[in-house]
Amino acid sequence: MLNAQGKKIMAQGKSRGWIMEPEAKTLLRIFNFAVPAFLWTGKLQEAEAFAAEQGFPLAMKIVSSTIVHKSEAGGVVLGIDGLEGLREHFERFRAFEGFEGVLLEEMVRGSAEVIIGSKTDLQFGPVVLLGIGGTGVEIYNDAVLRMAPLTSADARSMIESLKGKALLTGFRGSTGINIAYLQQMLIRFSNLVMELDDIESIDLNPVICSSERAVIADARFILQSE
Amino acid sequence: MNLKPLFTPRTMAVCGVSLKNEAHPANVIFNKNNLRYPIETYALNPKGGTFQREPLYPDFSAIPEHIDLAVIATRAEAVETVLADCLKNKVGAAVVVSAGFAEIGNHRLQERITSMALEASFPIIGPNCLGIHRPARFDTLFLPSERLVRPEKGNLAFISQSGGVLVDQMLKFAGQGIGLSAGVSIGNKAVVREIDLLAYFDRDPSTRVMAFYIEGFAENEGRHFVQAAQACKKPVVVMKSGKSPGGSKAASSHTASMAGDYFVFKEVMQQHSIAVAKDEHELGAFCESLSNFETQIEGRVGIVTVSGGHGVVAVDTCTEHGLQVPVLSKATREAILPRLNPSIRDIASLDNPVDLTGSSFDSDFVAVTDILSRSPEVDAILILLLPYSPGISTDISAKLSHIHQREGKPMVAYLPKDEKYRIILEGFELYNIPVSPSIEGSVLMLEALRRCKKC
Structure with missing residues (x-):
């Protein structure tokens, strides 16, 4: 169920048309999805304190109400390995249009990246997509889709139906990811999209999968315009 | 809503019959049904008079008996009045052939008709449609009989949003030997929609397979359709137009x-055990196969051939379509060998495909098919019948049919298309073994049994 904080995020997002990443992560955390440890701040001292506590390397992303596609705008830096880099990029991001702080995150490790997404289809209502993810997601174009809510058989067949499923189940001696965890996550995500109103589409991309769990490294919620 | 009067009417009234225009749709419909189909047909025109020595009735109350089905082919503006007359006289249902509604932006007129019908629980097919063709029963298609190629009576219900696709597909079904229980063109689907027909034909005893040509659903209608189709007892095949991404609207997310x-349509249909045909070839193959068999298969195909080349092509095509061609066990091969004619024992290949070579006889085909029909190693049989070999007789298909009839394992055949081989074709079809003139077509028939979870 959506708590007061979640309702507030949805309401704010509604007026903007989309939900900014730190708020999307907060929303996902409310629903018990794994997200990286993160801090949303506009103050350099707070960022430095987070780095001291969390340790390097870290990822830094721009938070701006006018920038939906952060990578394309040059607003994502991965693998910052010291205070010097942290300060440099913080100052650079400060000059971005609509600056509302930075998102500082732990770097999550895994053996495979997937995209989990949803869209509210005019004819079929909420549908859930699973694909081989990362930045090349539209190049691989290896995705499967089911109508929400998903049954466990649906979640199983989604993973089975990916052309690149060996990337997930393991190949040439590499250990696979935790398939059962991913299946459960797909089902829980499908329940989330059934519960939230006004969603146009959601991208969880990449979701970084390891032999233990699957962590949502980036999330984008686009809401239906009024 | 009771759809029975739409599909099993005893009496029919055709509204809008013209005394001046012999090619008027109403005239064509009246002419093709009156005294030609086992349905009592009456002609209506508000002006009254006589038409072809039959009375022209001014309205429904003037007709001496109760009317089950009204076929309305008047101008769009007159449809409301005729419908009111239908309701007043307790007519059972209507097909509205007339155009001039939502399809040209006349939404208001269509909405008025919809609410009139829904309020009275009165089923309407159309408007802007060809309506219903039921072989050997009646036909509301306003196309002259001599222009149409009509399939035999069979067990496929084909429902099409487009009248043109229905008529064209009827010709193709006829050519493939696929019989229809009903062909329905639903046009603007103002009252009766795909989902209503799904429910009706699922209970219709003369229908075994339902196929839909779909252009699009209304908001959330697709969700209800797939849920209803999944709950159906009978297999459902769909073909959709509009595959190309229309209007390159910049998407705001990767998912969108x-x-x-x-992509959404295809994936969601398959999720709900509906077989999606990507084109008319798949549609024909799927419908033919599903109207003959009720067995779902995993897709382990046993192939029997006289030509090694055809065997290889068939294996490739099976693999491409997700079907397996498992190597036969030693025990099965040892069971086959002594039953073959001594002359081919040394040259036949028994792995799978079983290649009997051009020197084989009918009895070799019968022996292999008999053993494969009983072996759990394969769950379907593909016969590649090249009728050129001297040892193969025209009785071969009937002989193989008997095995199929006895053992019940799904069997399909490839047979080259030529009038010369018609007797072989009929031998197969007589006992419900579907035949395709292409290897790919025959493989698609097997794929339908694998894809559709409800055969």
């Missing part, structure tokens, strides 16, 4: 950009 309309 990857999940185009056709």
Whole structure:
């Protein structure tokens, strides 16, 4: 169920048309999805304190109400390995249009990246997509889709139906990811999209999968315009 | 809503019959039904008079008996009045052939008709449609009989949003030997929609398979359709137009950009055990196969051939379509060998495909098919019948049919298309073994049994 904080995020997002990443992560955390440890701040001292506590390397992303596609705008830096880099990029991001702080995150490790997404289809209502993810997601174009809510058989067949499923189940001696965890996550995500109103589409991309769990490294919620 | 009067009417009234225009749709419909189909047919025109020595009735109350089905082919503006007359006289249902409604932007007129019908629980097919063709029963298609190629009576119900696709597909079904229980063109689907027909034909005893040509659903209608189709007892096949991504609207997310309309449609249909035919070839193959068999298969195909080349092509095509061609066990091969004619024992290949060579006889085909029909190693049989070999007789298909009839394992055949081989074709079809003139077509028939979870 959506708590007061979640309702507030949805309401704010509604007026903007989309939900900014730190708020999307907060929303996902409310629903018990794994997200990286993160801090949303506009103050350099707070960022430095987070780095001291969390340790390097870290990822830094721009938070701006006018920038939906952060990578394309040059607003994502991965693998910052010291205070010097942290300060440099913080100052650079400060000059971005609509600056509302930075998102500082732990770097999550895994053996495979997937995209989990949803869209509210005019004819079929909420549908859930699973694909081989990362930045090349539209190049691989290896995705499967089911109508929400998903049954466990649906979640199983989604993973089975990916052309690149060996990337997930393991190949040439590499250990696979935790398939059962991913299946459960797909089902829980499908329940989330059934519960939230006004969603146009959601991208969880990449979701970084390891032999233990699957962590949502980036999330984008686009809401239906009024 | 009771759809029975739409599909099993005893009496029919055709509204809008013209005294001046012999090619008027109403005239064509009246002419093709009156005294030609086992349905009592009456002609209506508000002006009254006589038409072809039959009375022209001014309205429904003037007709001496109760009317089950009204076929309305008047001008769009007159449809409301005729419908009111239908309701007043307790007519059972209507097909509205007339155009001039939502399809040209005349939404108000269509909405008025919809609410009139829904309020009275009165089923209407159309408007802007060809209506219903039921072989050996009646036909509301306003196309002259001599222009149409009509399939035999069979067990496929084909429902099409487009009248043109219905008529064209009827010709193709006829050519493939696929019989229809009903062909329905639903046009603007103002009252009766795909989902209502799904429910009706699922209970219709003369229908075994339902196929739909779909252009699009209304908001959330697709969700209800797939849920209803999954609950049906009978297999459902769909073909959709509009596969190309229309209007390159810049997508705001990766998901929206990857999940185009056709991709969503195809994936969601398959999730609900509906077989999606990507084109008319698949549609024909799926319908033919599903109207003959009720067995779902995993897709382990046993192939029997006289030509090694055809065997290889068939294996490739099976693999491409997700079907397996498992190597036969030693025990099965040892069971086959002594039953073959001594002359081919040394040259036949028994792995799978079983290649009997051009020197084989009918009895070799019968022996292999008999053993494969009983072996759990394969769950379907593909016969590649090249009728050129001297040892193969025209009785071969009937002989193989008997095995199929006895053992019940799905069997399909490839047979080259030529009038010369018609007797072989009929031998197969007589006992419900579907035949395709292409290897790919025969493989698609097997794929339908694998894809459709409800055969």
